[in-house]
Amino acid sequence: MLMQQLRHVLLGPIGKTMGIGLGVWLLATPPVAAVENTAQLLSGGIGAVEGQTRYTAPGSVHNLTPDSPGPGLGEQAVQIRIPKGQLRDLRVSVTTESVPSSGSLTVMVRLNGANTLLTCSVTQTADCNSIKAVNVPGGGSRLAIRHSNNFVDAGSILLSYTLIFD
Numbered sequence: 388m389l390m391q392q393l394r395h396v397l398l399g400p401i402g403k404t405m406g407i408g409l410g411v412w413l414l415a416t417p418p419v420a421a422v423e424n425t426a427q428l429l430s431g432g433i434g435a436v437e438g439q440t441r442y443t444a445p446g447s448v449h450n451l452t453p454d455s456p457g458p459g460l461g462e463q464a465v466q467i468r469i470p471k472g473q474l475r476d477l478r479v480s481v482t483t484e485s486v487p488s489s490g491s492l493t494v495m496v497r498l499n500g501a502n503t504l505l506t507c508s509v510t511q512t513a514d515c516n517s518i519k520a521v522n523v524p525g526g527g528s529r530l531a532i533r534h535s536n537n538f539v540d541a542g543s544i545l546l547s548y549t550l551i552f553d
Contacts (some may be wrong), residue, residue: 406466417442427553429474431532433548435481435492442519462500462531469552471525474498475516479507484542486511494548495533498523502533505550523552 429445442462443450451461479494487510496505497523507515523530534546 390406390464393403397405419439425428427552428549429552430549432545433534433536433544434544435536435538435544437536437538437544441534443532443534444530445532447530459524462533466529466531467521469529469530472523472528472552473505473520474523475518475520475551475553477507477519477548479509479515479546479548481509481513481515482548483511483538484544485540487538489539490537490541491500491536492544492546494546496521496550497531497533499529500531507548538546 401403407552431443431447433441433443433450439452441450441452442465444467447465447467449465450463453459453461455461456464469481474496477494477496479491484536491508491510493506493508494515495507504519505517505521505523507517509515532548536544538544
């Protein structure tokens with residue numbers, strides 16, 4: 388009798404815990420679903436210069452004018468290769484030292500030297516979202532981010548961006 392009581396006291400909570408744990412495990416998302424999700428977050432951030440258009444790329448520390456390192460070579464110097472897939476959900480955040488008196492800052496995703504629909508324009512200090520999507524063709528496409536700054540009296544300007552690739 389004493390052994391049965393001890394067994395009930397000792398194994399009761401363990402058995403209940405194992406049952407609850409098994410139930411939670413059975414309801415969890417299978418690991419295969421997590422592996423199948425191949426979406427990647429591409430991001431970057433850079434300082435912008437008032438009155439200039441410059442090129443950069445996700446993960447790059449370079450912020451080149453159209454003519455740096457040579458005439459018309461700025462975009463080519465920062466482009467990164469990207470496989471076939473889809474780019475979507477461009478989000479841009481701009482911070483300035485002072486509120487610009489006028490103008491805007493436009494960030495555009497470019498593929499193979501051409502503009503895409505993924506574009507955000509920010510007036511003053513704000514965030515911008517472009518929820519459009521563009522297909523990336525196969526064959527070693529090249530990705531660059533172009534930012535054109537037309538702010539007036541903004542002082543130091545920082546921009547950061549993210550987009551999703553899958």
